[in-house]
Amino acid sequence: MSDYFNLEFWNLWGRMASYVLFAITAFILIYYYIKLSSLGEYKKKYDYINRNEINYLWAASITLLIALGIFINTLVIGGELVWIAVRAFVTIMMGLIIGVIISNLLKFYYPFYVEKRLKKLRYTPRISPKSGKPMKLLTEDEEDVYLDEGMQAEENVFSVDYDVWIDEETGYTKIEKYAGHLIALQCPECNYQTLKVVKEEIIDSPTTNEEGELMKFYKCDYCGYKERKAFRIAKLKAPQDEGITSS
Numbered sequence: 001m002s003d004y005f006n007l008e009f010w011n012l013w014g015r016m017a018s019y020v021l022f023a024i025t026a027f028i029l030i031y032y033y034i035k036l037s038s039l040g041e042y043k044k045k046y047d048y049i050n051r052n053e054i055n056y057l058w059a060a061s062i063t064l065l066i067a068l069g070i071f072i073n074t075l076v077i078g079g080e081l082v083w084i085a086v087r088a089f090v091t092i093m094m095g096l097i098i099g100v101i102i103s104n105l106l107k108f109y110y111p112f113y114v115e116k117r118l119k120k121l122r123y124t125p126r127i128s129p130k131s132g133k134p135m136k137l138l139t140e141d142e143e144d145v146y147l148d149e150g151m152q153a154e155e156n157v158f159s160v161d162y163d164v165w166i167d168e169e170t171g172y173t174k175i176e177k178y179a180g181h182l183i184a185l186q187c188p189e190c191n192y193q194t195l196k197v198v199k200e201e202i203i204d205s206p207t208t209n210e211e212g213e214l215m216k217f218y219k220c221d222y223c224g225y226k227e228r229k230a231f232r233i234a235k236l237k238a239p240q241d242e243g244i245t246s247s
């Protein structure tokens, strides 16, 4: 008697499990893109993509790979137990290899594509709710008037960027905050877009007389390259009118 074990049973249930996993894969992707397209504002889309896209794609890849692996194994009708085991083992190994490849693509190549789309979302002119016309993005020099002191300090010191959009007709402004440490730079060592700020430390606090110093620590996600750069922090503004009002 040959070892047929109950293959039909496994094929049937395996097939069902793979269908469920295919459905979950589709659900993950559909959920992500529906959620993304439901976000009206560019800034919200930007944040959502930045935080979620790669994670969702990774989750969908895993469920898809497992679904495919199981599905392929249910296609063979007969066979001995040994061969079934060998086939399952080969499937798992192949799955792991493909998984590693996808993981690397998502980590090191895909971010280029994401970055491009994010840039477009960030710099597409905002529409003013007051006049319905496109607003203008102020330059770093122009925008200071619209940022309070806390925002300016934050911008000067940490990896934070504020974008100020102004409706030139009505004077309506819209301020958007972007976290610089989420944005990866190009690594000088491996040339991937994977160099990120991992830590920021104030070495010298600025005073009203002297500039301060900030150290930024960078690390490359891909090759592990590390570097640090010192940045000046502008002098604190002397409180105005001090000592003048005393009579």
Ligand SMILES: [Zn+2]
Residues within 6 Å of the ligand: 187, 188, 189, 190, 191, 192, 194, 220, 221, 222, 223, 224, 225
């Ligand atoms: Zn690198």
